Amino acid sequence: MDDRELLKTVMRIVGEENCRDDCAILPCGDQVMVATTDMLHKTTDFVDGMTDWQIGWMSAAVTISDIASMGAAPKYLLIAVGLDRWEQLAGVMQGAKDCCTRFGAQIVGGDIDRHGELTVVTTGLGLTSRRDLARREGAWPGDLVCITGVPGQAQAWLDGYKQFEKALFEPQPRVAEGQALARAGVSAMMDDSDGIALSLYDLMSVNTCGFAIDSAFVPRPDEVPEPQARELALYGGGDYELIFTIAPDRYPVAGVPCTVIGTVTEKRSVLVDGRPMEKRGYQHRW
Amino acid sequence: MDDRELLKTVMRIVGEENCRDDCAILPCGDQVMVATTDMLHKTTDFVDGMTDWQIGWMSAAVTISDIASMGAAPKYLLIAVGLDRWEQLAGVMQGAKDCCTRFGAQIVGGDIDRHGELTVVTTGLGLTSRRDLARREGAWPGDLVCITGVPGQAQAWLDGYKQFEKALFEPQPRVAEGQALARAGVSAMMDDSDGIALSLYDLMSVNTCGFAIDSAFVPRPDEVPEPQARELALYGGGDYELIFTIAPDRYPVAGVPCTVIGTVTEKRSVLVDGRPMEKRGYQHRW
Numbered sequence: 001m002d003d004r005e006l007l008k009t010v011m012r013i014v015g016e017e018n019c020r021d022d023c024a025i026l027p028c029g030d031q032v033m034v035a036t037t038d039m040l041h042k043t044t045d046f047v048d049g050m051t052d053w054q055i056g057w058m059s060a061a062v063t064i065s066d067i068a069s070m071g072a073a074p075k076y077l078l079i080a081v082g083l084d085r086w087e088q089l090a091g092v093m094q095g096a097k098d099c100c101t102r103f104g105a106q107i108v109g110g111d112i113d114r115h116g117e118l119t120v121v122t123t124g125l126g127l128t129s130r131r132d133l134a135r136r137e138g139a140w141p142g143d144l145v146c147i148t149g150v151p152g153q154a155q156a157w158l159d160g161y162k163q164f165e166k167a168l169f170e171p172q173p174r175v176a177e178g179q180a181l182a183r184a185g186v187s188a189m190m191d192d193s194d195g196i197a198l199s200l201y202d203l204m205s206v207n208t209c210g211f212a213i214d215s216a217f218v219p220r221p222d223e224v225p226e227p228q229a230r231e232l233a234l235y236g237g238g239d240y241e242l243i244f245t246i247a248p249d250r251y252p253v254a255g256v257p258c259t260v261i262g263t264v265t266e267k268r269s270v271l272v273d274g275r276p277m278e279k280r281g282y283q284h285r286w
Numbered sequence: 287m288d289d290r291e292l293l294k295t296v297m298r299i300v301g302e303e304n305c306r307d308d309c310a311i312l313p314c315g316d317q318v319m320v321a322t323t324d325m326l327h328k329t330t331d332f333v334d335g336m337t338d339w340q341i342g343w344m345s346a347a348v349t350i351s352d353i354a355s356m357g358a359a360p361k362y363l364l365i366a367v368g369l370d371r372w373e374q375l376a377g378v379m380q381g382a383k384d385c386c387t388r389f390g391a392q393i394v395g396g397d398i399d400r401h402g403e404l405t406v407v408t409t410g411l412g413l414t415s416r417r418d419l420a421r422r423e424g425a426w427p428g429d430l431v432c433i434t435g436v437p438g439q440a441q442a443w444l445d446g447y448k449q450f451e452k453a454l455f456e457p458q459p460r461v462a463e464g465q466a467l468a469r470a471g472v473s474a475m476m477d478d479s480d481g482i483a484l485s486l487y488d489l490m491s492v493n494t495c496g497f498a499i500d501s502a503f504v505p506r507p508d509e510v511p512e513p514q515a516r517e518l519a520l521y522g523g524g525d526y527e528l529i530f531t532i533a534p535d536r537y538p539v540a541g542v543p544c545t546v547i548g549t550v551t552e553k554r555s556v557l558v559d560g561r562p563m564e565k566r567g568y569q570h571r572w
């Protein structure tokens with residue numbers, strides 16, 4: 001049982017339409033509010049060596065990244081902290097606050113609870129216009145498939161390449177890039193937090209097309225030898241880059257460094273270097 | 287160290303103005319959005335004997351109660367579920383959904399995580415007008431202090447009175463009452479989830495006045511002997527009644543059964559039967 005299978009249980013109960021994007025889409029006057037929640041905790045998400053401040057930063061960043069992937073501006077964060085040691089609270093809160101401040105949001109509410117292990121749940125609210133909202137649905141055959149930054153760095157740290165500590169411990173959500181891409185009219189967008197492969201399968205599940213990428217185009221973490229670098233770049237999780245599709249005549253987008261890694265296909269499949277891409281990456285398992 | 291002391295740490299970091307009400311208050315077009323988050327988990331909140339459905343119901347209800355206490359209409363719920371056994375997910379989600387449906391809200395997003403113990407974090411969003419927003423601040427000397435329903439029933443179950451199972455396992459937030467009270471112009475309102483005593487101290491902390499209540503007026507759980515019934519009614523937690531202050535000429539409010547239990551005083555103290563009320567009730571401790 002993995003979390004994508006469990007999501008089907010959730011879909012049956014709450015409705016599929018509420019599980020299609022990185023955020024929920026809510027009317028807010030003449031704007032659109034996007035809302036998302038993320039649960040992180042010590043065993044799974046906070047690796048040894050992270051400071052309390054970094055734990056708070058990461059907890060805010062993952063939620064802000066979901067907002068960025070919709071092309072919205074992060075505005076408000078609510079944070080629930082379950083603590084085994086109350087001494088950690090100040091550091092966690094300061095890290096979350098600093099991440100919010102960096103990306104234009106503020107902490108407006110929260111909850112504190114005594115808990116068996118450090119658990120942080122952040123809920124983020126963002127705003128955008130209906131016109132500038134990016135969604136997972138909308139990819140079109142012939143569109144380019146692109147990614148910001150260098151995927152695989154967070155997983156590289158986990159695999160022993162300690163120069164990538166900041167990538168894993170202090171992720172930088174692509175907030176400005178997300179808004180610029182949405183304004184430029186990307187056809188589909190999400191963040192790649194579970195890795196490129198699972199992200200492409202997630203995109204296919206809400207589109208009627210497929211994807212073909214060329215692994216030679218995908219940027220690799222520096223100083224990691226092949227074939228490990230290719231493996232990390234395609235299947236590593238824990239990054240918060242944006243993966244998006246865009247019509248060729250809208251590319252490139254001013255102010256958004258990124259890389260074309262493939263194209264959208266009519267055929268409903270995910271191919272890498274002409275062969276079916278393995279459907280694996282970061283998943284919780286029970 | 288208890289959670290009210292820890293809240294001071296949070297206030298220093300995120301600002302006191304974000305910790306004054308049951309919900310954050312956010313502009314949303316020409317309306318007001320209220321937002322709140324609550325973390326519940328097995329060890330502290332889900333007592334033995336609760337079904338998965340009841341766990342989901344309770345998780346949604348506590349957040350919906352915070353929205354009710356602001357006089358707002360619950361609209362959206364996000365739910366993050368940390369699971370040790372994935373088999374519980376369907377029941378929890380169904381309970382949360384049924385509670386949302388009962389009170390006019392819908393589940394719009396969430397997260398699933400593997401966790402050492404069942405942990406549910408719900409974030410609720412509600413809407414109201416600026417005019418009809420109720421807050422903790424605003425109590426005025428001479429106002430009546432009132433409470434809906436019968437406080438102490440949830441704690442009574444914990445103390446062995448098993449006839450109160452529904453009060454603890456399936457709390458019914460006072461959504462319609464909260465909106466009617468806000469429209470009628472209550473001067474201050476919150477829910478009494480930590481008990482009447484702590485609620486009055488919380489109200490005093492954001493007002494310049496005090497409170498004097500008469501314990502003889504406070505409704506008691508049925509079939510519980512004195513003095514235990516008085517103890518439960520004043521200091522028991524886990525209820526989701528509304529405690530509010532209102533100018534005498536605005537009382538009673540049509541359609542809202544409630545009880546006058548005291549008055550707002552100029553003197554900054556919380557008195558019960560003419561003596562200082564003990565500052566105790568439901569608190570997490572570290």
